[in-house]
Amino acid sequence: MVTLITNGIKITVETAFEGTYFKNQVTQYAFSYHITIENHSKDQVQLLARHWDIYDALYPRESVDGEGVVGKKPILKSGETYTYSSGCLLYAPHGSMSGYFTMINFTTTKMFNVTVPAFYLNAEYALN
Structure with missing residues (x-):
């Protein structure tokens, strides 16, 4: 498990x-990942978009951009949490992902990015 807080969003x-x-x-x-987004700021925010950099040990980095996450654009009031699950396929038993979520702060009406910390995708049986 990895955790990171950016602009009050964990x-x-x-x-x-x-x-x-x-x-x-x-x-x-095949790998699954489960992401929990916690709003530790005092403002209400909404997740608008995502950016992923996917690293496969056998292929060059692939970047993926899209609206929301799993078809949703969750709104989080201060203190609220949103969890979702997704996944990816790799050609190697090892890889990693990192990226960011683009969010909007409803109080300031400013958009900002929240870093998703790099996380590893490893098939346990292939580890030394």
Whole structure:
């Protein structure tokens, strides 16, 4: 588990290896990640977008941008928490992800980025 606080928003990430899949004679490794977003600021905020940098040990970095998370743009009042789960497929049993969420502060009407700390995706059986 990794945790980081940016501008009063705490991000916690937990990961799990979900299994190996074979598709078109290619092995892929499935990982899930569970993210908890906690609003420790005094203001109400909304998550608008996400940016991910995905590192696969066998391929160059891939960047992914999109609106919200898992089809939602959660609003968090001060003290509230939002948790969601998602996942990714890698071609190697090792990799990592990092990124940020773009949010808006409803009090100041300013947008800001919240860093998602780098987290590792590792198939346990492949670790030394």
